[in-house]
Amino acid sequence: MLFGKKKDKKPSKIALMDDKINEDYVEEKVTKxxxxxxxxxxxxEEAISEKLSNASxxxxxxxxxxxxxxxxKDVKKGSYKTVPWFTIASIAVALLYVLNPFDLVPDFIPGVGYIDDLAVLSISMGWIETDLHKYLDWRLTETEKS
Known part of the structure; x- marks a missing residue:
């Protein structure tokens, strides 16, 4: 009868994270x-790349x-112009969130510290996946021209 009995306990902060980190939360940050x-x-870039590489x-x-x-970088140089601002903003939100050590679940908490980072990255990636593929196709075309 493990699942049949209802518990009156408050949910943990980790369980509540789904309510805090959702598409609406990320979209609100992207618009700002x-x-x-x-x-x-x-x-x-270096600090963010290091964190992505070193945090399993x-x-x-x-x-x-x-x-x-x-x-x-290619957008900033002006060599790649077919990217919507929403995509740039989504990338910025995701990477800034990863960089921020004081996010909803602090990264130093073993086992669960990166759950919110993963959530923000996953949501952002879902939105910009098509634009990333278009960018990679463009890069391949540019490489072939060279």
Whole structure:
């Protein structure tokens, strides 16, 4: 009768995270991104890349992080122009959230510290996946031209 009996306990903070980190939360943050925030992401590329590479739960996003930074650089140089601002803002939110050590679940908590980072990255990736594929196709075309 493990599942039949209802418990009156309050849910843990981790269980409540689904309510705090959802698409609406991330979308709200994306709509508030400014050019200066993108500059902060670019200035912290090394720290963000290191965190993505060294935190085992985030490691699968290390290559995606490189692609996101490459896209931001090409947009900033003006060589890649077919990316919507929403995509740039989504990348900035995701990477700034990963960089921030004081997020909803602090990263130093073993086992669960990166759950919120994963949630924000996953939500953002779901939104921008098509644009990332378009960017990679463009890069391949540019490489073939060279």
């Amino acid at each position: 991104i400014k050019d200066q925030d993108v500059e902060i992401v670019m200035a912290n 739960p985030l490691r699968k996003y290390a290559e995606l992080g490189k692609i996101m930074f490459a896209m931001l």
